[in-house]
Amino acid sequence: MPQQCEFSEFGYGYAFTEERLHNRLVRVAPVFPTLRQENALGYDVKIASFGFIQFKRPETLIGNRSRERSLNMRGDIYRMHLNNHQHRQLLRLTRRNKRFRGARVYYACPSFFTAHALNSCYEQRTILNSSLFIEASCIGPIPAGRHHISYNNHTRRAGYFWLFSEPKKLEFFTLSFDEWVTKAADQPPMTAEDLGNSLKSLQRLAKGTGFMIDAEPPNHAGILSEEERALVGMARLARSAFDAELLIIESTQPRS
DSSP states (O other), X not given: OEEOOSSOHHHHHHHHHHHHHTTSOEEEOOOOSSOSSTTSSOOSSOEEEEEEEEXXXXXEEOSSOSGGGGGTOOSOEEEEEEOHHHHHHHHHHHHTTTTTTTOOEEEEEESOOSHHHHHHHHHHTOTGGXXXXXXXXXXXXXXXXXXXXXXXXXXXXXXXXXXXXXXXXXXXXXXXXXXXXXXXXXXXXXXXXXXXXXXXXXXXXXXXXXXXXXXXXXXXXXXXXXXHHHHHHHHHHHHHHHOOEEEXXXXXXXXX
């Protein structure tokens, strides 16, 4: 019998990101209609790269009567349900990653479902190591209908999962979240022009799917720098058009 997750996507996403914030390389771009102070974001120092993450909540199977048991999956089994429209949008982002200077598009879903487990992993800083972290491209296009990913701790560590409605084993060979951040941080800082071009590309992609939004935030009294306007605009589009979070990676390289 499926059991529903006891925490929200937002709560999990915050805990996931906050765990990596201590090294000061990762930031989540806030989405504000206006900003209170000059340089409130502080992102115009050294932005190396960015990425998109869709956080998910799992459904958990504890009993013995499920299709997954016939695949020799033992212990707790986790299902990550896919939204067809959302997944298509994420794949569109993936296909544009060259224009975003290698930005990647990921799903993140935990291998736990209780509020107690979330609090325990948060306290012990094991959220990342207890999560399935895969690129949307690992799943690929899916036909119409209901689909979900099934995994447990064994399959997650072994680098594969099952895609349903029909069981299809898919392997993933992807960087861990820590590895991705470290690799991205080694890139030289992006310029205001780089960020502006990324915003324009994201706007075109959103409009191409029929989504219309004024992604450019107001700039009252010149509060926002060019870099900040681009980042806030991308964060707005990430959430509104693609239901994803924009993560900012700070560069460890000096400005040229």
